[in-house]
Amino acid sequence: MTTDAMVTLTIPADAAYIRLARLVATGFATQMGATVADLDDVRTVVDELCSLLLAHAGPDDQIAVALGGSEGMLRASATAPARRPWNPDELSEGIVRVLADEYRVDQVDGRIELLVDKVVEVAAG
Amino acid sequence: MPNDDAAEPQLQNDAAEPQPLTVEVQDDDGVPVLVVRGELDVYSAPALDAAVDEVLQNGARSLVLDLGDVGFIDSSGLRSMIRARKEAGSGTDAVRIRNPQAATVRLLDITGLTEHFPTA
Numbered sequence: 001m002t003t004d005a006m007v008t009l010t011i012p013a014d015a016a017y018i019r020l021a022r023l024v025a026t027g028f029a030t031q032m033g034a035t036v037a038d039l040d041d042v043r044t045v046v047d048e049l050c051s052l053l054l055a056h057a058g059p060d061d062q063i064a065v066a067l068g069g070s071e072g073m074l075r076a077s078a079t080a081p082a083r084r085p086w087n088p089d090e091l092s093e094g095i096v097r098v099l100a101d102e103y104r105v106d107q108v109d110g111r112i113e114l115l116v117d118k119v120v121e122v123a124a125g
Numbered sequence: 126m127p128n129d130d131a132a133e134p135q136l137q138n139d140a141a142e143p144q145p146l147t148v149e150v151q152d153d154d155g156v157p158v159l160v161v162r163g164e165l166d167v168y169s170a171p172a173l174d175a176a177v178d179e180v181l182q183n184g185a186r187s188l189v190l191d192l193g194d195v196g197f198i199d200s201s202g203l204r205s206m207i208r209a210r211k212e213a214g215s216g217t218d219a220v221r222i223r224n225p226q227a228a229t230v231r232l233l234d235i236t237g238l239t240e241h242f243p244t245a
Binding site: 015016018019022040043044047048051054089091092094095098099 | 164167200201203227228232236
C-alpha cells in the first residue's frame with residue numbers, strides 16, 4: 001500500500017448512504033492488510049461516526065469522510081455541519097471509544113469533526 | 126458514438142444500493158423466531174422494530190432473534206434489540222438471540238449487553 005495513502009468520500013447526510021461509507025472504510029482497511037477483526041472494527045467505527053453526525057446534520061447537508069493510513073495506523077475523520085448542539089448518543093460514542101485507540105471531537109466554524117486513530121494489525125502472509 | 130465497452134466502471138448494485146433488511150417470522154414450538162437477514166443499521170433498524178411490534182401485537186410474550194444472517198450491526202441495531210426487550214416484557218428470556226456472528230457477539234460484549242440477550 002502507498003505510504004500515507006488517503007481516500008476521501010462525501011455522502012449525503014442520509015441514513016441510506018452510510019453503508020457506502022462502511023464499504024469504503026472496509027476497502028481501505030483491506031488495502032492496509034488489516035486482519036478480519038480490525039476490518040470489522042474499522043467498519044463499525046466509521047459507521048458510528050457517520051451516524052453520530054447524521055443526528056446533528058440537516059437533510060440537505062453532506063458528510064465528508066476521510067481515511068488515511070500508514071505503518072499500521074489508520075486515521076478516519078468524518079465532518080458535517082452542526083445544525084444543533086453537540087449531544088452525542090452515548091451508546092454510539094461508547095462503541096467508538098472502545099474500538100478506536102484515539103477519539104476526538106472538534107467543533108469549528110459551525111462544523112463538527114470526529115476523528116479517530118486506530119492501530120491496525122496487519123494480517124500475516 | 127458511445128462505446129459500451131469503454132464505459133466507465135460503475136459500482137455494482139449491491140454496493141451502491143442500501144441492502145434491504147428482511148425479517149421472516151418462523152415458529153419454534155409456539156415461540157416466534159424472527160430470522161433477520163441483511164445489515165442492521167440506522168437505515169434498516171426500523172424494519173426490525175416493525176416486525177417486533179407485529180409479533181407482539183399478535184400476542185407473543187417472548188421471541189427469538191435469529192441473527193445468523195446479519196452481516197453487520199451497529200448501535201442502531203442494538204437499540205432495536207433493546208427496544209424489543211423492553212416491549213416484550215420483564216422476563217429475562219423475553220428476547221433471546223440465535224446464531225449471532227462474531228462481530229455481533231463482540232458488539233454485545235463491549236456494550237455490556239450480552240447478559241440481557243441470552244442465547245436460544
